[in-house]
Structures are given as structure tokens and as C-alpha cells.
Amino acid sequence: MTEPTTLTTTPGAALEAMRAARPLIHCITNFVAMNIAANTLLAAGASPAMIHTPEEAGEFARIAAALTVNIGTLSPLWVEGMKLAAEGANAAGRPWVLDPVAHYATAYRSRANAELLALSPTVIRGNASEIMVLGGETSATRGADAADPVAAAENAARSLALKQTCTVAVTGEIDFVTDGTRALRIHGGSALMPQVTALGCSLTCLVGAYAAVLPDAFEATVAALVHYAVAGENAAADADGPGSFGWRFLDALAALTPAELEARARVEAA
């Protein structure tokens, strides 16, 4: 029988540590997400830098506390920058997070994603459809939005985590995080979240911020997802729709205190 997964750093302590460190996060994300992801990191308490050109991406990854790579809007130059950055992060012993946006959509995108997977991301964060296909299963989805429930992706996430020796986060109505041995589910958030573009991409950057500070990538990923889940619930309480949810969500990320996060976190064994 396996032991139930417990956290050594609670979500409140993780938030306190992340804000105290205000880690510099190197983000290579897509054109849609760049602004909202940078604002997400600032609101949460980290310091973003969006740097993608091959001339400097490898060098900068060695300076930053963590790297996040998102394949949402690719071009050959960007892919080169992503690979150099991942190599730089690995060389400097920094964690890096991969967001495989719609990696199944085209042959070019699949190839780029496979090349990044070969560079051993510390964490992979995707929606259920993205993780199912990465884990060798099929999905009816074609674009960036999920067409499957998170529960359907749990087995794929476990096998992907074991194959890649990394942490895998599957997000959706109830998030699932595993490193192949440990596994937890995180409740919270809002049905308005998938109606605002790039919130998943921005979460990937926030996972980088926590992974920069906590030594355990599994626990860092859980902490980032809990921060997002509680902020999402708070923002949704007064939102009229996706538009007002967007700005309320930034405010809620910033307003959360470690004590509130501690009291409101809903994490269960999986």
C-alpha cells in the first residue's frame, strides 16, 4: 500500500517564501499570453522577464531563478530560443516548466514539443487533453482548449511523470498533480477561468515562480495551483462575466494572504 501524499511546506508558507524571494522568472510564452502572464507574476509576488530571442535566451536562463517555456505561438527562431534557454537552465541547475499548448495540432508543433521534452523539463503543466495525448492516449480536441475532464487524464499524467522523471500538473475543474509516486487533487477556481484566454499559460509562469523557491517541484506546483484556485474563487464571487473576472483575478492574486491561503486551500489525496 502506498502512503498518502502530504505536504512538508503548506500553501501559506510557500506563498510567504515566494513573495519574500520575489524570484526573477524567465518566461518564453506566446503572443496572446505575454502581458497577462507578466501581470500575473507581478500580482502574485514574483518578477517576470519575457525574453525569447536565441541571441540572449540561453544566457538569461542562467541568470533567472527559473524558466518557463510555452509553445502557444511558435516560429523557428522562437523554438531555437526555447531550446537554448532550456539548456541554459539545465546547465545552471535551475528548474524549468513546459506548457505544451495544443502540441498535437500540427506536425511542426509536435516536433518542437518533442525536442523540448528531450531537454527534461522539471514540471509539465497542461490541460487534460494536452496531457492525455502526451501520455499516449487520444483526444478529440484540436486547438488550445481542453475537450476532456481532468479525471480522464490522471493515468496519462502518472505515466508521463514516470517516463519523464518530472512533475505533471493537469488543470481543469479539479486539478491533478503527480510526480509518478505522489499525487494530489486541488479544488477551487471558477468556470470563468477557461473563458479568459491565457490563464493556463500564466499559471505555468506562476508554477515557475514557486519552483524557483521551493526545492521540491511537486510541492511547488501544488502551491502555485492552490494560490490560483483560491484567487479564482475570490475573483468569481463578485465578477459579472469573463471581462470583470480578468481584472478581479489579478487583484485577488495580489490580495491573498498566507493565512487566508492556509485556511481556504482544498487539497485532497489522489
Ligand SMILES: Nc1ncnc2c1ncn2[C@@H]1O[C@H](COP(=O)(O)OP(=O)(O)O)[C@@H](O)[C@H]1O
Ligand atoms: N471549470 C473550471 N472550474 C474551476 N477552475 C477551472 C475550470 N477550468 C479551468 N480552471 C482553472 O483554470 C486555470 C487554467 O487551467 P486550464 O483552463 O485547464 O488551462 P489551459 O488554459 O491551458 O487550457 C487552472 O487554474 C484551472 O484550475
Ligand SMILES: Cc1ncsc1CCOP(=O)(O)O
Ligand atoms: C488562444 C491561443 N492560441 C495560441 S496560444 C493561445 C493561448 C492559450 O492560452 P491558454 O492555454 O492559457 O488557454
Ligand SMILES: [Mg+2]
Ligand atoms: Mg494552455
